[in-house]
Structure formats: structure tokens, C-alpha cells
Amino acid sequence: MVESLATAPASKVSLLRRFLGWCVHAFTASGIAIAAVILYLLVQGGPDAFRWSFLLMILATLVDAVDGTFARAVRIKEAVPSFDGRRLDDITDWLTYTCLPLMLIWRAGLIPEHTVPWLIAPLLASAYGFCQVDIKTHDGYFLGFPSLWNVVALYIYALPVPPWPALYLLLLLAFLTFVPVKHLYPSMPGKLNRFATITGAVWGVLVVALVFLLPTSAEPERSTAERVMAYGSMIYPAFYMVTSWYITLKGWAQQPAPSTP
Known part of the structure; x- marks a missing residue:
């Protein structure tokens, strides 16, 4: 996950580091694009919707696992002090670790149909x-x-x-x-x-x-x-x-x- 580090004056940050910082944020944001595709698959349905949804969740997990390493490498809070990458990371994780998996559980009929409202419990707990x-x-x-x-x-x-x-x-x-x-x-x-x-x-x-x-x-x-x-x-x-x-x-x-x- 994206880590917070001490900030430095923006004037001392090179254009290259600023560019690399935004590249790291774009990489983190790719998780939201992945989440959008998963949502489309779960709503649209189809014979391979669940398989591809799980594969994309794995891809989103991989992005989440390495974006923090990239952020530390460029000292992200110094490179782009005006943007909160941790908040972006939390939004992405909320979608790919909680909302969409719970939606898949519903769409795949993995719990009794009349108990679907109970999915609110893990949603709120998360x-x-x-x-x-x-x-x-x-x-x-x-x-x-x-x-x-x-x-x-x-x-x-x-x-x-x-x-x-x-x-x-x-x-x-x-x-x-x-x-x-x-x-x-x-x-x-x-x-x-x-x-x-x-x-x-x-x-x-x-x-x-x-x-x-x-x-x-x-x-x-x-x-x-x-x-x-x-x-x-x-x-x-x-x-x-x-x-x-x-x-x-x-x-x-x-x-x-x-x-x-």
C-alpha cells in the first residue's frame, strides 16, 4: 500500500521525480479501472464472468502489493505533496477487497437468496x-x-x-x-x-x-x-x-x- 513519507518543498523536486510520482499514482489508480471491469462482468454476466472477475481481483491485489514499493522509491510525498495516494489506495482496496467480492457472492448465489441483505454485515464491518x-x-x-x-x-x-x-x-x-x-x-x-x-x-x-x-x-x-x-x-x-x-x-x-x- 502507498506509504506516507515526510514532504519536501515543492521547488526542490525535479520534474522527473514529479513525473515519476504521478506515474505511481496512475499505477495505483489502475486498480479502479480493474474494479470497473469487474463490475461490468458481474452485472453483464456470461459463462466466464466469475472466472475473469477472480483473475482481475488477483491482478488488483498484485497492483496493491507493489505500488507501495514504487511510492517509497520515488519518495511519493515529496514528489507529489498535493495528492494523497493513501486515500486513493484505500478507495481502490475498498472496491476490490470488499464491495466487488461481496457482490460476486450475491451474483453467484453462494448464500441463500433470502439472506442476501446479511451481506451488509461484512460491508459495514469492512x-x-x-x-x-x-x-x-x-x-x-x-x-x-x-x-x-x-x-x-x-x-x-x-x-x-x-x-x-x-x-x-x-x-x-x-x-x-x-x-x-x-x-x-x-x-x-x-x-x-x-x-x-x-x-x-x-x-x-x-x-x-x-x-x-x-x-x-x-x-x-x-x-x-x-x-x-x-x-x-x-x-x-x-x-x-x-x-x-x-x-x-x-x-x-x-x-x-x-x-x-
């Missing part, structure tokens, strides 16, 4: 998470479930998860947005975060392969190859969640007990 000032901790973690609804939608579709358990999972994760569990933040420093970055890259390749195996509907029976790929690729999300909870519980256990008067 809005709360995005607006939390301390959502990113000083030691390099996300607090609460980090609105990875694109990943949730993919596995509900790919396995597939039956409609009622899928709804319960969505509501549980929405609730966990409010629980101050430290979730790994792969782009931040730290051994676990670096390990999560490396293994996450391998997982990303598996996910792309999985998406190409997906049927055009959530209803047909899954092939053996697809089931093996889906369950095998779940090792990384399981590692992510288990490690995050382990770190949190360990931290809670090490907190000193309150003194009694």
Missing part, C-alpha cells in the same frame, strides 16, 4: 476496519480481520461451501473485524512477514491455476484436480490465520495481570 486509525500496529500487523473478502469469496466458490455455512462464515469473519487480533502484514518488516511474503507468492501462483480450473457456475460438481488444488492452496490461508491467532494469544498471555488495590 468500512469500520478501513476507517480505524490504528488498524496497522507499530510492530507491523493488522488489527482485526483485514477485509480479505476476495479470498473468502474465492474459496466459498471454489470448494464450494454450502450456502448456509458460507453465510455463517461471512458473519463470523465480519465479527472478527472488531476483535483486536494481530494479523500478519506481509509487506512490513519482520521474519514472519517476510516468510508470509515468500510463501504468499507461491500461493498466488496456485490460486491463479485454481481460478483457471473453476467452472462457470458455483453449482456443478468439482473435478478431482480442482478439489486437490483448492484444498492444497488453503494451506497458506490456514497458516496465515493460525499464526495470527498464535501471536495474538501469546501477546495476551504475556500481558501483566492488573494489580489489585
Whole structure:
């Protein structure tokens, strides 16, 4: 994600750095263009709408994963001090990590039809998470479930998860947005975060392969190859969640007990 850095006087910024700064912002904004195509696919429908929507969500995630590196390289707040790239980044993430995945869950019929209004719960929970000032901790973690609804939608579709358990999972994760569990933040420093970055890259390749195996509907029976790929690729999300909870519980256990008067 785009990081804020100390600003410098605009007069001291070269035209090249200013140009490169705007190029970084344009790269971040490409996520909004990707979101527009996903929206078109989900509204228009068609035999490959869900498959292409998932592929474009992966592309948007890739943009989000590297734009911060580019921003730090050009010292973005110095290069373009008048433009808030972090706000642009949050708008893009809100669309590609939350709104569109939840819309896909609705359009693909992944939860019972009459329970669709319950999708407001993860939507509002994600809005709360995005607006939390301390959502990113000083030691390099996300607090609460980090609105990875694109990943949730993919596995509900790919396995597939039956409609009622899928709804319960969505509501549980929405609730966990409010629980101050430290979730790994792969782009931040730290051994676990670096390990999560490396293994996450391998997982990303598996996910792309999985998406190409997906049927055009959530209803047909899954092939053996697809089931093996889906369950095998779940090792990384399981590692992510288990490690995050382990770190949190360990931290809670090490907190000193309150003194009694």
C-alpha cells in the first residue's frame, strides 16, 4: 500500500521525480479501472464472468502489493505533496477487497437468496476496519480481520461451501473485524512477514491455476484436480490465520495481570 513519507518543498523536486510520482499514482489508480471491469462482468454476466472477475481481483491485489514499493522509491510525498495516494489506495482496496467480492457472492448465489441483505454485515464491518486509525500496529500487523473478502469469496466458490455455512462464515469473519487480533502484514518488516511474503507468492501462483480450473457456475460438481488444488492452496490461508491467532494469544498471555488495590 502507498506509504506516507515526510514532504519536501515543492521547488526542490525535479520534474522527473514529479513525473515519476504521478506515474505511481496512475499505477495505483489502475486498480479502479480493474474494479470497473469487474463490475461490468458481474452485472453483464456470461459463462466466464466469475472466472475473469477472480483473475482481475488477483491482478488488483498484485497492483496493491507493489505500488507501495514504487511510492517509497520515488519518495511519493515529496514528489507529489498535493495528492494523497493513501486515500486513493484505500478507495481502490475498498472496491476490490470488499464491495466487488461481496457482490460476486450475491451474483453467484453462494448464500441463500433470502439472506442476501446479511451481506451488509461484512460491508459495514469492512468500512469500520478501513476507517480505524490504528488498524496497522507499530510492530507491523493488522488489527482485526483485514477485509480479505476476495479470498473468502474465492474459496466459498471454489470448494464450494454450502450456502448456509458460507453465510455463517461471512458473519463470523465480519465479527472478527472488531476483535483486536494481530494479523500478519506481509509487506512490513519482520521474519514472519517476510516468510508470509515468500510463501504468499507461491500461493498466488496456485490460486491463479485454481481460478483457471473453476467452472462457470458455483453449482456443478468439482473435478478431482480442482478439489486437490483448492484444498492444497488453503494451506497458506490456514497458516496465515493460525499464526495470527498464535501471536495474538501469546501477546495476551504475556500481558501483566492488573494489580489489585
